[in-house]
Amino acid sequence: MKKLSLVIIVVGLVVALASLSFSAISKDVLSSKKPVTQKDLKEAALIAEKMEQYKAEQAKMAAEEARALDRDILTAKGSRAVTTGMAPSVIARFGDVEVEEYVKEKKPSVNIAPPPDPNVILQGGDDCATATPIPSLPYYDTGTTCGFTDDYDEECPSSSTSPDVVYSYTPEVDTCIEISLCNENTDYDTKLFVYENECVSPYYACNDDAFDLCPLDNYWSVIADLPVTGGNTYYIVVDGWGGGCGNYDLSVIGVECYVPQPGDNCDLPLTVSLPGDLPYLDAGQTTCGRVNDYDETCLGSYDGGEDIIYEVTVTSDVTVDVSVTSDASWVGLAIDEECPPGFSDEICIATSSSSSGNQTITGIALTTGTYYIMVDTWPSPNCIESFDLSITESSPAPANDDCEDAEAITGPYPATGTGTTIGATVDCPGVLDWNGVWYTIDLPYECNDITIEMCGESVELNTVGIVLMDDCLCDDYISASSYAFDPDQCPTGYGATMEWWGISGPGIIYWPAYIADINDAGIDFSYIVDVTECGVCDVTCPDGGIPENEPPCGDEYVDNYNGGCNSTPPVFQPINPGDIMCAESGTYLFEGSNYRDTDWFEWVNTDGTMELTWRAVAEFPLATFIIDGTNGCDNLVILTSGTGNPCDTVEISAIVGPGTY
Incomplete structure (x- = not known):
C-alpha cells in the first residue's frame, strides 16, 4: 500500500495550519463541514430530519438541508450520557425519550383487502381520460405503476417523479x-391523491x-374517512x-362518515376565553380521528399528524x-394570531x-384579540391518543427578563x-x-476565554442555551x-458546561441564559462563570507554504473560490500530496444570519489504494474532514473527521481508492 504525504497550513484571519499526509490511498481534502445539527439519538437538533433515523431514503426529509450553506442552526441537543460537542447552535438539550422503533404498536388498518382474484385484475388507467x-x-384491484407515465404530482408533503x-x-x-x-400485494413506497371532477390542482385529498x-408498512398510503358528494366524479x-x-x-370501501367535533379545524375550534377561563384544563383530549387538516404551518415537520385547534379569545391583556x-x-404545540398557526409566513408567536x-410554552404575553x-x-405517532392541555397565568417575570x-x-x-x-x-x-433571562459578563482582557457551568437548583436541568450576544439587537449571536x-x-x-474561546475585550458580553427542565419549563438554577485570558496561539506559514489567496470573508460574502459543496456551483481548490497550504477562515453575516467560511480542497487519486492522512492546526477551534466526493455533492460520504482546540494539531486518516476526495 502506497503512502503519500501532504501538508497544509491555514493561516490568516483565524490562522490555521493543516498538514495532509497521504498514505496508501491518497485522497486529500480539507473538507469543510456541513451544518452541524448536534442531533443525537434522542433528538439532537430539533430541526434536523427525524425521518432520516427511520428511513434509509435520506433525501426524502433532508431536502431542505442538502448542500445548504454552512449556516449556524438554532437548536441542538445532547443525550443522557456525558456528551460533548462543537457547538454552532444556540440550545443544548438531553432527554429521556428513546428513539422508538419506526413500527411500534400500530393500529390495525380499517380495511385489509382479500387476496385479488387473478381473473379480475383491471389495472388503473394511464391518465384521467x-x-x-x-x-x-x-x-x-391490483396492478403496477411501472411502465406508465408520470402524469400527475402533488406535494403532500413532498413531490416526486414517479x-x-x-x-x-x-x-x-x-x-x-x-x-x-395498505394491502399485502403492494411492494413499493406509494402515494395516493384524489381530484374532484377534474384532474387539476389543488388536490381534494392526499396521503x-x-x-x-398501515400496520403492514408505514410508507404505504391510506386516505381514510373521505367524504364524497353524490354525482361528483x-x-x-x-x-x-x-x-x-x-x-x-x-x-x-364505504365507511361511516365522521361526525365533526369541536377542535377538528379552524372552522370548528374548541373555544377558550381568557382571562375568564383561567386556569383552563382540557383533560383526556385526543387528536386521533381528527385527520391531518394542516401540514404547512410554523411547526414544520411536527404538523404531519392529525391536529386539533383551539380558538382563544382574550378580553383583557394577560400573560399565560x-x-x-x-x-x-x-409532539408539537403552537400559538398564533392566524389559523392554522403560521400558515401565511411559517412564523408563530411561540412554538414548542x-x-x-x-410541551410547554411559558410567558406568552397576549393582548386583547383572538389567537389559535x-x-x-x-409521525410516527400519527396522532395523540390522550393528552391534557392546560392554560395558566404566568408567574411574574424575573427582574432580568429583558x-x-x-x-x-x-x-x-x-x-x-x-x-x-x-x-x-x-x-x-x-x-x-x-424564555430566558439576561446577564452581562465583564471581559477584562483583550482576548477572553469564558466558561459557564450550570445546575438546576431543585430539579435536573434538561435544556440550556449555548450562545452569547454582543448587544441587545437580537440580530446575531456567538x-x-x-x-x-x-x-x-x-x-x-x-x-x-459551555465554553467560548477568543472573545474580544475589554468590555462586556451579553449572556441570554436559558435553562429548562425535561418539559421545557423554566426552573431555578445556579451558575459559575469563569473568565481567563486567552492562551497565546500563533500559527505561522512555514517555508514553502502555498497561500490560499481567498478574498476576505466580510459580511454578505459569497464564496465562489473554494466553498466546495456549499457553493453554487460547487467550487474546490486543488491540492496535491506534499503541498503546504496557508489559508484563512472566519465568520461573517449573510442576510442577517451567521455563516462560517469553510474551505474545501480537492485531490483526484488515479494511483490506486492508499492511506490518506490529513493534519491541520488553527488559531481557532477546528473541525476537519476527509470526504469521498467521487459521486458528486449529492452523494458525499464522510470517511473520517476530527476536531481540536486552538493550536491543537488534528490528524485524521482514511483508506481511499481511485476517486475524488
Missing part, C-alpha cells in the same frame, strides 16, 4: 369512503405515508415517492403558560416541539450566582425563541465553542 372506472363498493395510474369513482349519494394501498394507519391517482414504481394492491401533557412522543410528549393553539405530531435589564456578572472570577427562568418571557423572536453534559456535575443530576 383513460381512468379505470370503479362501478361499486367495496372494490379491490409514474402513476388513475381510477375514477362516481357515488350515487353523499357518503364516505376509505382508499387504501404519502400512512404511518399508524373522484379521480384516484396511485403514485409513488422519489421516482419509484411497483405493484400496488388497491381497496376502496400553555402546556401539553401526554404519554406520546414527537421535541421528541417528548410534554394547535397540537400536532411528527436584555435591557441584564444583571451584571463581574470579577473576581470565578463568579457564582443563582437565577430563575420561571416566568421568563420569549427572547429574540425568530432568532432565539426561548455560538459556544464547546459544550458538555455531565451526570455527576450537580446535586440534582445532570449539569451543563
